[in-house]
Amino acid sequence: MNKINTIIRKEWSEVFKNRMVLFTTAFLPLILTAIPLGIIYATSRSGDFSGITGDLPQEFNAFCPENFSGGDCFQVFIVSQFMIMFMIIPLAIPAAISSYSIVGEKVNRSLEPLLATPITTTELLVGKSLSAIIPALIATWAGFTIFIIGSWFMIANPVVIGNFLDTRWLIAIFIIGPLMALSAVSFSIIVSSRVNDPRVAEQVSMIIILPVLAVFFGQMAGIIILNVTFMLVSALLLGLVDAGLVYLSIHLFQRETIITRWK
Amino acid sequence: MITTQNLTKKFDQITAVENLSLDIPEGEVFGFLGPNGAGKTTTVRMLTSLISPTKGNATVNGFQVGEHDIDIRRSVGLLTETPGMYDNLSAERNLEIYASLYEVEDVQGQVEKYLRFLGLWDRRLDVAATFSKGMKQKLAIARALLHEPKTLFLDEPTAGLDPEASRLVREFILEIKQQGRTIFICTHNLDEADRLCDRIGVFKTRLVVVDSPVNLRRQVFGRKVVFHLIQADQSLVDKIAGHPHVSEANLVENKIVATIEDPETHNPELIRILVGEGADVQFIGELRRSLEDVYLQLVKNA
Structure with a gap:
């Protein structure tokens, strides 16, 4: 545990000196929290939405109880469209950190002395993974908390806020978020075993954001409705994908392969 | 103490090390000489449990390679071909990290001891990126010694250093030699091997000969x-x-x-x-x- 701690602290003291990583970790959550808050602010001051429920996708009516006004429904709908953007945070931050932390070691040629210490591969991988996952989860959860607090001040109907804290978003933030962060780290480790430039690693690792964007545009187009079933199925699928990615990343992160083939 | 018996390493069809049998007693400074691509670094990597042998046995400080790898890594120090320091971190922080990974009890004490020993104490708060090649090499040597290993593997310790820095490193090796540690040096620098080593092994995929520099001269000429x-x-x-x-x-x-x-x-x-x-x-x-x-x-x- 002590060695895992050392790796985490080492990673943080090193990677956060990299501007790209710092930018991704600090500004991305702020921007992605500000967008839904901005929408709430704008919609709460816009005109009359009383007749809008008929224009919303039919499947969405399940999130729009009878006691909601047209304006409340519209707010819930439009904010839900952007809430999925929160899920970019647990993907982008680990991808940025781990692609730098692993390829950075390659570039520095510091992996060999590191592997020469009595650290096990598991300790090293867990340390590196946690150093990328923890900031991502802190940023996601902090962003979500800021969003809820901000909404509290801007939304007149507290039931609407309750809608943002319903089961599907709690599953998304507290179950899918960590699973996504694990996917991002595992994917970055796999990418890192094939490239030598941290910038290339980071750019390639960012491909992992594409499924979230697909869901975002899918729901915008009314093809996907983010209900509890969708979230649970997504969590299950992500769990399976993670198992595969973790297996692959561990398989590729063999000491001998790293020492002799990672050029 | 290092013992190998028919140690062999193959990478696919290429044999990097073939049937290496060595016996290096405790306290000896052993020079491992060979041309580029002879398999010297591969040998060091096997002996430090970084890669596993294809065939044969090796024990380092009484621990079997392939079975007690963590014990081997705990009991040896390795200076790799390139220093591989964390350039964004200070010299002190670099050593603290490695002291923790090597399970050193008195981290601060050992870090201070070796920073002072190598004349880097005044630069301890400077990031490694600002260090010259020689200073980075000294820092890497300090890293290899933090946990007081019984055996030290030095892969090209003076490669790429200017004569002054090379001399400093050589003097330092002579100092640690006095402490009775077993030192295994891979080098191309024959003058260095002549000055530092008790025995020399000439190696080119296979071990050609092992003897003291004096005896090698006698044997050949x-x-x-x-x-x-x-x-x-x-x-x-x-x-x-x-x-x-x-x-x-x-x-x-x-x-x-x-x-x-x-x-x-x-x-x-x-x-x-x-x-x-x-x-x-x-x-x-x-x-x-x-x-x-x-x-x-x-x-x-x-």
């Missing part, structure tokens, strides 16, 4: 003694060549160069012969071959 005379001629050479312990004698200007078995014993008698023949002996000395000559001869024949 024999011991040659030069007799400087005021006036030398072939009859004097023939007299020397006729001695039962002289295998070869040649005339070079006014000098007789003779290959003699055990010169300490037979030189007085040979001088008496020369003087008896009326030769005026000015002085005599041993012809020293450089280790480079020995190495090139051995590698050529390998």
Whole structure:
């Protein structure tokens, strides 16, 4: 545990000196929290939405109880469209950190002395993974908390806020978020075993954001409705994908392969 | 202490190390010489449990390679070909990280000890990126010593360093040699190997020969003694060549160069012969071959 701690602290003291990583970790959550808050602010001051429920996708009516006004429904709908953007945070931050932390070691040629210490591969991988996952989860959860607090001040109907804290978003933030962060780290480790430039690693690792964007545009187009079933199925699928990615990343992160083939 | 028996490493179809058998006792400074691609670094990586052998056995400090890998890594220090320090971190922070990973109890104490020992204490808060190549190399040596390993592996310790930095590193190696640690040095620098090593192994995928630098010279070229005379001629050479312990004698200007078995014993008698023949002996000395000559001869024949 002590060695895992050392790796985490080492990673943080090193990677956060990299501007790209710092930018991704600090500004991305702020921007992605500000967008839904901005929408709430704008919609709460816009005109009359009383007749809008008929224009919303039919499947969405399940999130729009009878006691909601047209304006409340519209707010819930439009904010839900952007809430999925929160899920970019647990993907982008680990991808940025781990692609730098692993390829950075390659570039520095510091992996060999590191592997020469009595650290096990598991300790090293867990340390590196946690150093990328923890900031991502802190940023996601902090962003979500800021969003809820901000909404509290801007939304007149507290039931609407309750809608943002319903089961599907709690599953998304507290179950899918960590699973996504694990996917991002595992994917970055796999990418890192094939490239030598941290910038290339980071750019390639960012491909992992594409499924979230697909869901975002899918729901915008009314093809996907983010209900509890969708979230649970997504969590299950992500769990399976993670198992595969973790297996692959561990398989590729063999000491001998790293020492002799990672050029 | 390092022992290997038929240690072999293959990468697909390529054999990097073949049937290496070595026995390096505790406290010895062993030089591992060989051309580029000879398999020296692969050997060090096997002995430090970074990669596993394809065949054969090895024990380091009493631990079996492939079975007690963590114990081996805990008991050895490794200076890799490139220092591989974390450039964005200070010298002190770099060493603290490694001290923790090596499970050092008194992290601060050991870090201070080696930073002072290597003359880097005043620069401890500077990031490693600002260090010269020599300073980074010293920092990497400190990293290899933090946990007081019994055995130290140094892969090209002075490669790419300027003469002053190389000298500092060599002096440092001599200091740690005094502490009784076993030191395994891979080097191309034959002068360095000659000065530092108790024994040398010449290696080119297979081990060509192992011996002390002095014995290697004798093995390859024999011991040659030069007799400087005021006036030398072939009859004097023939007299020397006729001695039962002289295998070869040649005339070079006014000098007789003779290959003699055990010169300490037979030189007085040979001088008496020369003087008896009326030769005026000015002085005599041993012809020293450089280790480079020995190495090139051995590698050529390998």
